[in-house]
Amino acid sequence: MKLLIVEDEFSLSQSMAEYLGAADYICEQVYTYKDALEKIEGYDYDCIILDIMLPGGSGIQLLKYLKKIRKSEAVIIISAKNALEDKIEGLQSGADDYLVKPFHLSELVVRIAAILRRKNFDGQSFITAGDLQIDTAAKEVSVKGNVMALTLKEYQLLLFFVVNRSKLLSKNSIVEHLWGDDMDFVANHDFIYTHIKNLRKKIVAAGGEDCIKSVYGVGYKMQVKP
């Protein structure tokens, strides 16, 4: 999967490229409006990560241009602007998703994965991780053919782990992924422990490997054999 990262802040662009690179995406980075335009005109990508305020122009303009020349790239906007009108404008102009800065890279990966699944729907709706097979179309998870009965939150949690496999996920990022931005007022995120415990129990009960490990009590990590 080939991604184009359009973000003028070099450090942020680097972090994204590094994190996404480790998740087996091929990333190209551009830092200005003009360079982005050239890349978009000359090459095809699966997904474009687009900042709105760029030196030389607006990401929204870029997005509109992309739709005008009928390119089919998925677009996820990353912007500091949480101004409601901006969000709506971005989505109206044809962006597939919108992420407000600062965000968790793990969240970005999940959003990109979801967009790409939607875009390449034909035959791509299955994700495999170790013993686990996830049918994202039916929202079903099976282990060695046994379908597991998961609650919606457990399903979302598992998908988050699978997409970010081999990554240490802080409790913060898990809570924010499942319950949104508002939840961060809760100092103690131990209540997600119950969810993770249940999920692990269900995987083991279905005959799967217990692949979600707690790391020093600060986060969790999914380790599956390739």
Add this chain to the structure above:
Amino acid sequence: MKLFTKYNRINILATIATFMVGSVAFFAVLYSILRHQLDDTLRSEQQEVTEYVQTHGTLPDFENTRHQWITAVQTTQLPAHKHFSSYLHHDNRDGDNDWVRQLSFPLMVGNVRYTVYVNRPETETEDLLKLIIAVTLGMIGLILLVNYLINRRLINRLLRPFYSTVGEIINYRVAFEKPLQLPPSPIDEINLLNESLNEMAARIYREYYALKSFTENASHEMQTPLAVINGKIEVLLQNDGLNEQGIQQLLAIEQATKKLARLHQSLLLLAKLENRQFIPDEPVNMQQVVEAKIEEWHDLVKSRGLAVQLTCERTIIAFHPQLAEILFSNLFNNALRYTPQGGSIQIFLNDASLRISNTAAAGPLDIERVFLRFYKTQNAAEGTGLGLAIVKEICSLAGFVVKYAFTAGNHIFTIYFSNKTTQA
């Protein structure tokens, strides 16, 4: 008081005063002329009597009538001069008291001393006074009537462009996409008003948008470095060489970064609320908002052993969907955060109000300061301290009223909707 009413009142008072003074002066002049004539008549009567006495040596027979009568009284002491005076005379025929003008003068008939009194009633003067009062009152009445008619017809028409200008100003919001455009008017004063308002609005509009883009740019500029920090932390976390202590430190930095971002977003939201950048005119189903939020946080409520009781009616109000969510989630957040383990939260919603009450961990909050920015109690280190300030601002924007009360160990926040709509 309307400008015109005020103008009219002054105008009418001045007119009445002028007529009063004018009438009094007019009366005084006429009165003095008439009295002068009357006195002349009395004098010529005196002359006739004196001449008669000189010629005949006796007093004449006085032919007294209702309009003039003469009496001669014998005296021992002669008055020195002739003398004019007025007195009230009771008329036996019609029972009225009338003013009578009298001339008294000394007269010698032979060796007998007389004082002669010549009398004439002043009824003409009185009639004149009555007439003048009638005319004055009539004129004042006529002026009032004419003023009223002018007010009704002409002035209201003259003021129409003024009211249309006022109407446009009332409906104008700076947050609208275009500056105020008042039309030119054929009346100079209104035209001047409209031009000045257009100019002022254009200036405010420019400054408002400069400020708006400044706050947004500032937000952008601050969020990006925060995103960089966050990104670096997350990449670092994947480093296998980290020990537990290192990870703990990184997560503490992440937490602080998140809080900073949140604080900044809250301040930005407050600025936008103060700038009235949201227009609360969409029908919002509050029941849905409340139920969705409670459902979303069900897990947290359960893990804290809290009991949430919801009494909810279908309520649709004119509001802003995102603000509705922020409003409820800020209040619900607080309730969740400060309710001790095993406590309860009650939520009541109907089309007049939304009430959230929760078991208090300690005593009442400071009613004066609870909605102020950065108001925190000792045990509330976690929040931004802006949640209730935002609630207050949202309410003021939407025309709601928010009240805090402490009853029977419960914090109670109530929002009274006052501008609800009834459309389904």
